[in-house]
Amino acid sequence: MQKKLLLITLLLLHIYSAKAQKEYYFPEETFSNDIPSPYSYLGYHVGEWHTRYDRLVGYFQLLADKSDMAELITIGYTNQLRPLVVLVISKKENISNLEYIRTNHLKLVDPTLPMPDVSGMPAIVNLAYSVHGNEPSGGEASILTAYWLLASQSDLAKEIRNNAVVMIDPAINPDGRDRHTNWANMHKGTPPVADPLDREHNEIWPSGRVNHYWFDLNRDWLPLAQVELQSKIAWYHTWYPNVVGDFHEMGTNATYFFEPTKPFGSENPVIPRKNYEEINNKFAAYFAKALDDIGSLYWTKEVFDNSYPGYGSTYPDIQGGLGLVFEQASSRGHIQSSQRGDITFQFTIRNQLKTSIATMEAGVKEREYMHKYLREYFQTAITEAGKDKAKGYVFGDETDESRNRLFLKLLLDHKIKVLENDKDIISEGKSFKKGKSWIVPSSQPQYRMVRTMFEKVTTFSDSVFYDASSWTMALAYGMPYATQTIVSGKEIKELPSQTLTFPADGKYVAYMVDWSDYFAPKFLHHLQSAGVHVEVTAQTFTSNTDQGSKEFPAGSLVIPTAFQKLSQEELRKALKEAAVLAGQNVFASTTGFSLKGIDLGSGSISAIQKPKVLMLVGQGTSQYEAGEIWHLMDTKVGMPMTKVDLSMFGRVNLFDYTTLILTSGNYSSISPSQIAHLKDWLSRGGTIISMRSASQWLQSQGIVQEEFVTAEEAKGPESVPFADSRNLSGAQEIGGSIYLGKLDTTHPLGFGYKNSEIPVYRNTTLFFKPSKNKSQTPVRYSANPLLGGYVSPANLEKIKQSSSVLVSKVSQGRVIHFIDNPNFRGTWFGTNKLFFNAIFFGNKM
Numbered sequence: 001m002q003k004k005l006l007l008i009t010l011l012l013l014h015i016y017s018a019k020a021q022k023e024y025y026f027p028e029e030t031f032s033n034d035i036p037s038p039y040s041y042l043g044y045h046v047g048e049w050h051t052r053y054d055r056l057v058g059y060f061q062l063l064a065d066k067s068d069m070a071e072l073i074t075i076g077y078t079n080q081l082r083p084l085v086v087l088v089i090s091k092k093e094n095i096s097n098l099e100y101i102r103t104n105h106l107k108l109v110d111p112t113l114p115m116p117d118v119s120g121m122p123a124i125v126n127l128a129y130s131v132h133g134n135e136p137s138g139g140e141a142s143i144l145t146a147y148w149l150l151a152s153q154s155d156l157a158k159e160i161r162n163n164a165v166v167m168i169d170p171a172i173n174p175d176g177r178d179r180h181t182n183w184a185n186m187h188k189g190t191p192p193v194a195d196p197l198d199r200e201h202n203e204i205w206p207s208g209r210v211n212h213y214w215f216d217l218n219r220d221w222l223p224l225a226q227v228e229l230q231s232k233i234a235w236y237h238t239w240y241p242n243v244v245g246d247f248h249e250m251g252t253n254a255t256y257f258f259e260p261t262k263p264f265g266s267e268n269p270v271i272p273r274k275n276y277e278e279i280n281n282k283f284a285a286y287f288a289k290a291l292d293d294i295g296s297l298y299w300t301k302e303v304f305d306n307s308y309p310g311y312g313s314t315y316p317d318i319q320g321g322l323g324l325v326f327e328q329a330s331s332r333g334h335i336q337s338s339q340r341g342d343i344t345f346q347f348t349i350r351n352q353l354k355t356s357i358a359t360m361e362a363g364v365k366e367r368e369y370m371h372k373y374l375r376e377y378f379q380t381a382i383t384e385a386g387k388d389k390a391k392g393y394v395f396g397d398e399t400d401e402s403r404n405r406l407f408l409k410l411l412l413d414h415k416i417k418v419l420e421n422d423k424d425i426i427s428e429g430k431s432f433k434k435g436k437s438w439i440v441p442s443s444q445p446q447y448r449m450v451r452t453m454f455e456k457v458t459t460f461s462d463s464v465f466y467d468a469s470s471w472t473m474a475l476a477y478g479m480p481y482a483t484q485t486i487v488s489g490k491e492i493k494e495l496p497s498q499t500l501t502f503p504a505d506g507k508y509v510a511y512m513v514d515w516s517d518y519f520a521p522k523f524l525h526h527l528q529s530a531g532v533h534v535e536v537t538a539q540t541f542t543s544n545t546d547q548g549s550k551e552f553p554a555g556s557l558v559i560p561t562a563f564q565k566l567s568q569e570e571l572r573k574a575l576k577e578a579a580v581l582a583g584q585n586v587f588a589s590t591t592g593f594s595l596k597g598i599d600l601g602s603g604s605i606s607a608i609q610k611p612k613v614l615m616l617v618g619q620g621t622s623q624y625e626a627g628e629i630w631h632l633m634d635t636k637v638g639m640p641m642t643k644v645d646l647s648m649f650g651r652v653n654l655f656d657y658t659t660l661i662l663t664s665g666n667y668s669s670i671s672p673s674q675i676a677h678l679k680d681w682l683s684r685g686g687t688i689i690s691m692r693s694a695s696q697w698l699q700s701q702g703i704v705q706e707e708f709v710t711a712e713e714a715k716g717p718e719s720v721p722f723a724d725s726r727n728l729s730g731a732q733e734i735g736g737s738i739y740l741g742k743l744d745t746t747h748p749l750g751f752g753y754k755n756s757e758i759p760v761y762r763n764t765t766l767f768f769k770p771s772k773n774k775s776q777t778p779v780r781y782s783a784n785p786l787l788g789g790y791v792s793p794a795n796l797e798k799i800k801q802s803s804s805v806l807v808s809k810v811s812q813g814r815v816i817h818f819i820d821n822p823n824f825r826g827t828w829f830g831t832n833k834l835f836f837n838a839i840f841f842g843n844k845m
């Protein structure tokens with residue numbers, strides 16, 4: 001009897017809470033019973049717990065199984081092998097006809113095809129959530145949005161099902177989202193604690209914001225350094241959505257933000273004004289109404305940057321669609337106090353749900369308009385290209401096939417048309433070899449992406465940048481390029497095949513590999529791992545090789561057949577494996593007597609020590625920089641690297657390692673005894689690779705003695721109204737801009753570079769003077785260094801007097817200071833080799 005009563009009470013409670021939940025999210029809706037509710041699958045109401053990604057996908061799979069209006073597709077996998085899924089929802093006829101809808105929609109993207117009749121074409125709406133894993137309300141809202149769209153009997157839901165194909169991407173960053181999900185759930189109290197200081201609201205390092213490699217995926221839509229965005233962009237170009245919603249969270253004390261963003265200052269120069277001035281306002285009316293209906297406050301037109309093409313809300317704008325950023329004040333956890341009272345997780349989810357529905361509604365109501373805009377966008381791209389002085393660009397580095405291929409791949413991934421170059425060209429004083437360079441015509445539908453890749457922008461309508469102010473990808477890849485007036489050649493559709501050179505069986509004195517290729521470090525690492533003894537030349541020589549006379553510049557690898565622990569056969573096997581793996585050409589010589597320059601037994605050729613690298617990570621260090629280095633060593637070299645938490649540094653014996661990496665950060669927690677150990681190890685031959693502000697710490701501890709630039713500040717205004725103070729301080733920052741560096745190609749840090757001009761990426765206001773040791777500043781700046789982006793005149797003066805990379809000799813050891821970040825966002829292929837050189841040749845500096 002008692003048991004029965006309890007059951008009835010529980011049942012009543014359950015009905016009551018289900019009703020309360022429905023009233024909170026959907027007060028006036030009637031739902032079909034054929035579609036399972038989130039509660040029936042999850043066993044809790046959306047917002048009561050953070051939903052694990054596998055359960056989120058599980059619910060989507062259930063919807064696809066139960067409904068003929070839904071289909072679940074897998075577009076890729078994360079680093080931790082979570083599936084990246086898209087739930088497609090539309091009326092039954094559309095779901096069974098998706099391929100026809102898709103190919104018909106793609107006709108809009110190609111202005112050479114006749115314009116299709118758009119009146120019957122559904123809107124393609126992509127709702128993409130939780131690209132920042134610790135901004136979880138989006139992913140939860142995706143559950144409710146999918147349920148509403150499939151189950152609601154309302155006229156609006158029917159209209160959307162009939163006139164749109166909705167593609168729901170529950171989390172662009174599932175690995176990071178689960179990191180945060182587990183964090184929030186494992187600290188949830190009963191009752192939950194709203195105090196912002198509670199552990200639930202303060203994640204440890206690395207935060208859920210970033211992916212497996214600690215990358216911010218909302219910066220990766222342009223670089224495509226990460227698997228998540230590689231999959232997403234490949235999928236994107238199969239659909240070219242009309243509208244893309246990108247759902248974020250911001251500080252707990254804020255309200256809600258939707259576009260339009262700040263006029264001019266935070267807009268991208270290649271995007272048509274119509275997008276900002278007309279379309280954004282059209283859509284904003286829907287979002288305002290949706291939030292007004294539930295009395296939620298919001299703001300528009302202030303801050304939030306919309307210019308960098310690597311954002312999920314900007315890239316669609318450069319693809320003829322409308323990208324929309326939404327920002328919800330975060331409860332970061334289940335409930336958190338704010339200046340306006342407690343913010344619940346449910347509250348944040350409801351706002352995202354309402355704007356999700358409004359995005360679909362606007363997409364459907366403005367359907368024909370958006371289809372016509374999509375066509376117009378690609379048509380005007382060609383008209384605008386016709387007015388551009390640059391009819392195209394020629395690019396290619398004849399010494400680095402791998403870097404050419406990486407850049408070609410980036411262009412092809414973004415659907416940019418590329419032509420083969422079948423003649424030797426000299427343009428703007430640079431020469432481009434036939435077969436080793438390519439041409440990108442301006443006149444093509446992706447003209448605006450062509451500009452994004454090649455154009456250098458140095459004038460701006462604003463001086464405050466939320467992020468980068470320059471993103472010229474050709475410079476990031478260190479790619480020689482020039483404008484072209486005549487563009488012709490055969491279009492390439494895929495990466496050209498690669499043919500490698502390897503010496504025939506024979507008796508050789510040594511094998512040789514040029515260090516100029518991007519993947520040469522991968523080759524070296526695999527040889528060293530196989531136990532091969534490898535040497536490097538500090539001077540150029542010309543050898544009589546199996547392929548004839550060949551010059552080997554400084555940095556080239558020499559593998560003598562003597563002094564090896566491996567048999568000749570084993571050595572060849574190791575060489576071949578490494579060459580195939582890294583795509584390297586191997587040469588061999590039967591004599592140590594060179595045709596020109598030093599001989600193979602010269603003192604300028606020395607053994608390469610196998611590096612053993614330790615990087616300090618964890619609270620206090622930069623998760624982005626550390627992630628960039630980890631990703632670089634994993635994916636570009638394949639070298640294991642020990643990551644030690646800063647709090648564990650006291651247990652490290654540095655003498656077990658050759659190299660210590662310090663990223664930007666706060667190292668004040670390192671104890672005096674560990675600093676003494678560090679100094680001892682350094683002075684006995686250790687190598688420290690120090691990034692940006694870590695160099696400041698080394699300086700403050702007296703470990704290095706360098707000097708800062710102390711240029712007089714430019715005279716600013718006497719006083720500034722308080723309301724403008726934020727803008728003034730923003731203008732003094734260096735938000736991310738590109739400079740021309742001067743590289744000493746004879747320095748071990750410059751090995752593998754033929755050109756002394758090197759673009760570098762700077763986003764710091766740290767100015768180190770060149771080293772007093774005249775030969776230890778491998779990268780300084782050219783006389784007029786600014787290549788792209790915003791910098792204040794005072795900062796530009798300081799840059800001219802400072803250095804980009806310098807080396808401090810400390811007794812037998814050295815510190816290599818990278819004041820500019822050579823690995824920025826996994827996309828600075830042009831400067832990565834400086835970093836590789838620091839790893840492999842550090843002890844030669």
Ligand SMILES: [Zn+2]
Pocket residue numbers: 132135218247248249
């Ligand atoms: Zn975000």
